[in-house]
Structure formats: structure tokens, C-alpha cells
Amino acid sequence: MDEFMQVAIAEAQKGLCEGGIPIGSVLVKNGQLIAQGHNKRVQENNPILHGEMDCLYNAGRIGSYRDTVIYSTLMPCYMCAGTIVQFKIPKVIVGESQTFSGAREFMEAHGVEVIDLNLAECITMMQDFIREKPQLWHEDIMEL
């Protein structure tokens, strides 16, 4: 499997062990991993720290995102997709979109290339989590 997606999955698993929501993300610039992160809604009582947002926060101020690719274990929601569009990140690689279809069309309409690896490992991880903590999942995607 893609080495960067493996790191994103490890981040998701770290989040799960912390009692959080298992979504991980990695930022790659010119082929080098420059930041990683995971959803910290529970851990930091923070509704804006989805996996992708935590990753971009950890990257700090890097200037242009022109040569970057962002990985996420799950298709980005509108918050993360809006950030990807605003930051002009040209490419997104996701682990899956079966448990959450997210904002793929919005990103593509703004010229972002979206690749869905449709990984069984990512699907199972989210399905297990949603089965165990449905309320937390619905809070995270604001289906309240």
C-alpha cells in the first residue's frame, strides 16, 4: 500500500487508542512527508480539528501548497474540502468514501484531483467505530 496512506492509517489508529475518532491525515510536499495529524475533537474538545485540519495545523505556515498532496483515511467533509480549495492543494488521496461520501464533487468542481483508494482496512475501521460510537460520529459530521 501507499506508504503515506499507511502513515495516515497509523494516525487514525492512534486517535482511536486515545478515545477519539479514527481519521488520520498526512501532508506530502514534493514527495516528502512534511506533516501528519488525526481527528482531535474528543482529545482536545475541539470541533475544528478534523484529521486534515490537524495535519495542516501541524504543518504550520509553509507558504504555497502548490506542490503538495493531502492524504486522508476518509473523504473530506465541507470544512476540510473548503480548506483544501482555499489553500489550493491540488491533489487529495483518500482511504475510502463508503462510510462518508463527503465533498468530493465540490473539490473536483474547484479543480482538485481526488483519488479514492477504496481500502477495506479504512472502511472496516470506520464501520467498527460508527457501530461502537454512533453519537460521536454524528456529532463529528454535524448530523444532529
Next chain:
Amino acid sequence: MDEFMQVAIAEAQKGLCEGGIPIGSVLVKNGQLIAQGHNKRVQENNPILHGEMDCLYNAGRIGSYRDTVIYSTLMPCYMCAGTIVQFKIPKVIVGESQTFSGAREFMEAHGVEVIDLNLAECITMMQDFIREKPQLWHEDIMEL
């Protein structure tokens, strides 16, 4: 002037005094101010903490945003607009959109009511800032 917008402007001015980008935001729920914040890109070396994001971070996990209104001294960008859409915040009141047109149409297409107060005070604050620190402004909206 709207009392909540006055708090958002005070937040923006606080950011300016800290050497940051003068954009402030307030979250109101059922008519009560529940959180406020301002852009902290410079202060916390954090590219995701636009004024609206800082405000939503400060609010913490409040459950549903159904009865909220978010104020911002400036029209939200795609990151903040995507967050408003994802969080299902029904109403946005902005100080101005002359210096940055933002993602108004995107929010409206998703059913968000957007009111632009077109305040001279907000326009002047941003114009003065952009004239003084154009590079920082272009970094913040990723026009690099």
C-alpha cells in the same frame, strides 16, 4: 451598530495589536454571545486559525449549531464557509466584502443566509492592513 459586530471588530483590533491579521468573529446562540475569536496565523503560527475558525474552536463542542449566528468582520473564505456549511450554521453576518469577496455564493447555494453590513469601519481596517502588510494578507488567502 449591532452589538455583536462591535465585539467582532474589537477582536479584529486585538489581533492587529498582537501583530496579526485584523479579522474577528463572534458566535451567537439563541441571542447570546457564546464565543469570540480572531485570526491567529501570525500569533500561533497557525494557518487554519482564521477569525471564524478561532471563534468556533473557542466555542468548543456545543452540539447543534441550529440556533446560531456567526459574525465575521470579513466575508468568509472557502475554509470558513465550508465549516459554516458543514456545521449547519444557518446565518452569517459580515462586516464587509469589498476587500475580499470570499465564498458568499457557495454558502448561499447551501442554504446559508448571508448578510453583508458593508461597514466603512471594517473596510478601512482591512484596507489599511493590506496596504501595510500585503505579503501577510496574500499568504492568509493563499494568493501566493
